[in-house]
Amino acid sequence: MKITRDEVQRVALLARLQFSPQEEEILTGQLDRILQYIEKLNQLDTANVEPLAHVADIVNAFREDRVVNQPSPDTLLANAPARERDFFKVPKIIE
Amino acid sequence: MSLHTLTLHELHGKLKKREVSSVEVTESVFRRISATEDKLHSYITLCRDKAIAEAKQADERLGKGGESSPLLGIPLALKDIFLTQGVLTTCASKILGNFVPPYDGTAVRKLKEAGAVAVGKTNMDEFAMGSSTENSAIAITHNPWKLDRVPGGSSGGSAAAVAADQCIAALGTDTGGSIRQPAACCGIVGLKPTYGRVSRYGIIAFASSLDQVGPMTKNVTDCALMLEAVAGYDPSDSTSVNAPVPAYASFLNGDAKGLRVGIPKEYFIPGMQPEVEQAVKEAIRVLEKNGIRIEKVSLPHTEYAVAVYYIIATAEASSNLARYDGMKYGYRALARDLTETYTRSREQGFGAEVKRRIMLGTYALSAGYYDAYYLKAQRVRTLVKKDFEAAFRKCDAIITPTAPTTAFKIGEKTQDPLQMYLSDIFTISANLAGLPAISVPCGFDAEGLPIGMQIIGRHFDEATILRLAFAYEQATEWHKKKPLLDHG
Numbered sequence: 001m002k003i004t005r006d007e008v009q010r011v012a013l014l015a016r017l018q019f020s021p022q023e024e025e026i027l028t029g030q031l032d033r034i035l036q037y038i039e040k041l042n043q044l045d046t047a048n049v050e051p052l053a054h055v056a057d058i059v060n061a062f063r064e065d066r067v068v069n070q071p072s073p074d075t076l077l078a079n080a081p082a083r084e085r086d087f088f089k090v091p092k093i094i095e
Numbered sequence: 096m097s098l099h100t101l102t103l104h105e106l107h108g109k110l111k112k113r114e115v116s117s118v119e120v121t122e123s124v125f126r127r128i129s130a131t132e133d134k135l136h137s138y139i140t141l142c143r144d145k146a147i148a149e150a151k152q153a154d155e156r157l158g159k160g161g162e163s164s165p166l167l168g169i170p171l172a173l174k175d176i177f178l179t180q181g182v183l184t185t186c187a188s189k190i191l192g193n194f195v196p197p198y199d200g201t202a203v204r205k206l207k208e209a210g211a212v213a214v215g216k217t218n219m220d221e222f223a224m225g226s227s228t229e230n231s232a233i234a235i236t237h238n239p240w241k242l243d244r245v246p247g248g249s250s251g252g253s254a255a256a257v258a259a260d261q262c263i264a265a266l267g268t269d270t271g272g273s274i275r276q277p278a279a280c281c282g283i284v285g286l287k288p289t290y291g292r293v294s295r296y297g298i299i300a301f302a303s304s305l306d307q308v309g310p311m312t313k314n315v316t317d318c319a320l321m322l323e324a325v326a327g328y329d330p331s332d333s334t335s336v337n338a339p340v341p342a343y344a345s346f347l348n349g350d351a352k353g354l355r356v357g358i359p360k361e362y363f364i365p366g367m368q369p370e371v372e373q374a375v376k377e378a379i380r381v382l383e384k385n386g387i388r389i390e391k392v393s394l395p396h397t398e399y400a401v402a403v404y405y406i407i408a409t410a411e412a413s414s415n416l417a418r419y420d421g422m423k424y425g426y427r428a429l430a431r432d433l434t435e436t437y438t439r440s441r442e443q444g445f446g447a448e449v450k451r452r453i454m455l456g457t458y459a460l461s462a463g464y465y466d467a468y469y470l471k472a473q474r475v476r477t478l479v480k481k482d483f484e485a486a487f488r489k490c491d492a493i494i495t496p497t498a499p500t501t502a503f504k505i506g507e508k509t510q511d512p513l514q515m516y517l518s519d520i521f522t523i524s525a526n527l528a529g530l531p532a533i534s535v536p537c538g539f540d541a542e543g544l545p546i547g548m549q550i551i552g553r554h555f556d557e558a559t560i561l562r563l564a565f566a567y568e569q570a571t572e573w574h575k576k577k578p579l580l581d582h583g
Binding site (some may be wrong): 003007008010011012014015016017018019027030031033034035037038040041042044046049050051052053054056057058059060061063069071075076078079080081082088090091092093 | 116193194195197198259271290291303304330333334336354396398399401402403405406413417420421422424425426427430432433434435437438441442445449450453455456457458461468470471472473474475477478480485513516527528
């Protein structure tokens, strides 16, 4: 499989990233070499091997659904790029 | 004698006996930083005033007596990936350039409760993505052994700071080698614990099924003491494991007799630096004299580990880093509408390597490629884990080199991402299998650069690898050498 510039553009849109045409060209070449290297996984027959998501034996870790900390609005909004009263101010979502 | 050159364990003895105060130790560390930081750039943020205040509190606690935490009054450095309440935490990224966390992560909280003094936040590869600390958006850190070399990465600032006595010990994180490889490059001890051993709550997430918190120290005793302080179950991390925390230092008796140590042939390969291979083989001979038994083992899927890692780690990263959208915290670019705000904030906020990995991970998870890449990588991950299960039926620990070469030159690998990725060829498997692994100094190459030996253990058997590492350390002098901070 060879990754194309069209695909790089499609993936950039999915990831909410953008690149200049020059960056896009370099990135396409780099991703292509990395993916070629990753192709080596196809040397292995894994038809009967279960996938491993993580190594811990834990399936689910449940806890009581109760509030354990209640920071003030000021604490929570201290890092907000924009704020209005006790709300995060964000760009308009619905036109 | 300068206090900053001492180990955690040595200082604990002096502090307890009131021969020195924590304020004196902390001031000695800051004098050392002032004298060396222009050459090294280990730190992103220094917390001098806060640290002195913490040291005074520690001295009060020490004055009252009765307390025995070995960390009480000890100045430590924290990788800038740890959330620290009220202290800038950037993850070496522009996108978190002004981020001041509202709370402490669990590992940091435990260190503080033990009475440790936080010196500052250390440099790293942006979002812990890299093997040289060159991907930092803040600064380039230099290797104290030879200033034109990288300190390794991603915890390169922590490693350089420990090696150059700019702190007494440090905390790092390790997703594919980010504690062990810089520890090897800087000639210190670094331990990645078992996945689930230390809480990940309050560390900035990179790849959640691989990330672990661990100590970076001047010797093995310090490493055991730090691990004991930060390990343990935490309800705030759903993957932390509820298993008792042993008194790790109690296993350090200098005796490794009767332990069976596996040597995997797949970790001694053409292309690795011959001096690294020689040093590790010589270290194994030293341990043989101490009474360990050598077993030949095979980990046949080792050569696939880097490929598996760069699918799984990037897939998880692409998902974890989706949160940086410029809405609730972090950098927000000015733009016309919502989509453009997302895109521009991320374009301007993330560096090249982070974007590359988000792209790779998004690609591997996208429709039409999920089975071929992500699911395939997860299946091969099972094979890597099974390799270790088979090997550990024959041995109690596995010894390998930590990295295929000593520290490379600054700029040498920045244009070739794949070559950079291969720096982690010997460390990645332990993350994929969730196993504990330690790097200890085991020699120097002809240029005077440190070499690291890796010891990998069974799940939750940090005690055995610490015991082996300590037995080796007792038999050698490598850990006592100090860098000169010159051009070599």
